[in-house]
Amino acid sequence: MSVSNSSVTVYGAAYSVYVRIVRIALGEKGVSYTLVPVDVFADDGLPPDYLSRQPFGRIPAFEHDGFCLYETSAITRYIDEAFSGPSLQPPTLHQRARMNQIIAMLDNYGYVPMVWDVYVQRLEREAVDEARIVAGLAKARIFMKALSTLIGTNHFLAGGEFSLADCHFAPMLDLFAKAPDGADLLCEFATVHDWWERVKSRPSIFAATTA
Numbered sequence: 083m084s085v086s087n088s089s090v091t092v093y094g095a096a097y098s099v100y101v102r103i104v105r106i107a108l109g110e111k112g113v114s115y116t117l118v119p120v121d122v123f124a125d126d127g128l129p130p131d132y133l134s135r136q137p138f139g140r141i142p143a144f145e146h147d148g149f150c151l152y153e154t155s156a157i158t159r160y161i162d163e164a165f166s167g168p169s170l171q172p173p174t175l176h177q178r179a180r181m182n183q184i185i186a187m188l189d190n191y192g193y194v195p196m197v198w199d200v201y202v203q204r205l206e207r208e209a210v211d212e213a214r215i216v217a218g219l220a221k222a223r224i225f226m227k228a229l230s231t232l233i234g235t236n237h238f239l240a241g242g243e244f245s246l247a248d249c250h251f252a253p254m255l256d257l258f259a260k261a262p263d264g265a266d267l268l269c270e271f272a273t274v275h276d277w278w279e280r281v282k283s284r285p286s287i288f289a290a291t292t293a
């Protein structure tokens with residue numbers, strides 16, 4: 083189905099990994115949208131009505147012509163299917179399964195070690211918890227090894243075309259590689275390193291990660 087993109091709204095903050103994932107998917111599809119600022123870490127808390135959009139208090143939330151949605155994986159699949167433009171889900175059953183596997187791995191095993199344990203601790207905290215960084219790097223190494231195996235000789239994460247898995251990983255790796263510890267670990271995994279070199283200046287990724 084392809085429907086009008088007359089009114090698309092993303093609720094969240096430009097710094098957020100998960101908001102960036104949604105913005106990359108919208109960028110790939112060429113969909114214009116409004117970003118309504120919601121700072122989930124603001125001292126005065128969330129806007130009073132925000133929990134009606136996202137009951138768990140996370141960002142992003144999404145609305146398209148009155149249809150409201152939360153959970154980034156659901157949002158990006160909706161974006162891919164609702165709007166015309168290049169498909170962000172691979173054509174074959176096995177590649178789609180691989181894409182979904184990588185997205186689940188990122189949510190469950192990649193995000194916290196790479197972003198919270200390494201990037202945030204190293205670059206966003208005055209009192210750095212070195213033990214947490216060491217533990218995060220160990221988990222990130224397991225993740226990178228598993229991901230390298232899955233990428234194999236693919237040009238993109240789930241096959242020959244850019245997919246929702248690439249949208250999902252880019253903002254996490256962008257932050258991870260900003261930390262010197264993360265950049266060093268990335269250099270140990272040539273497959274992932276080379277993928278990042280290929281995609282990091284892609285317009286949708288560059289726009290979302292420098293916003």
Ligand SMILES: N[C@@H](CCC(=O)N[C@@H](CS)C(=O)NCC(=O)O)C(=O)O
Pocket residue numbers: 098099100101122139140141142152153154155
């Ligand atoms: N399962 C959510 C996760 C979103 C998420 O964790 N967003 C972060 C910002 S990148 C957040 O809202 N964190 C607030 C918190 O942990 O309290 C999704 O897929 O949308």
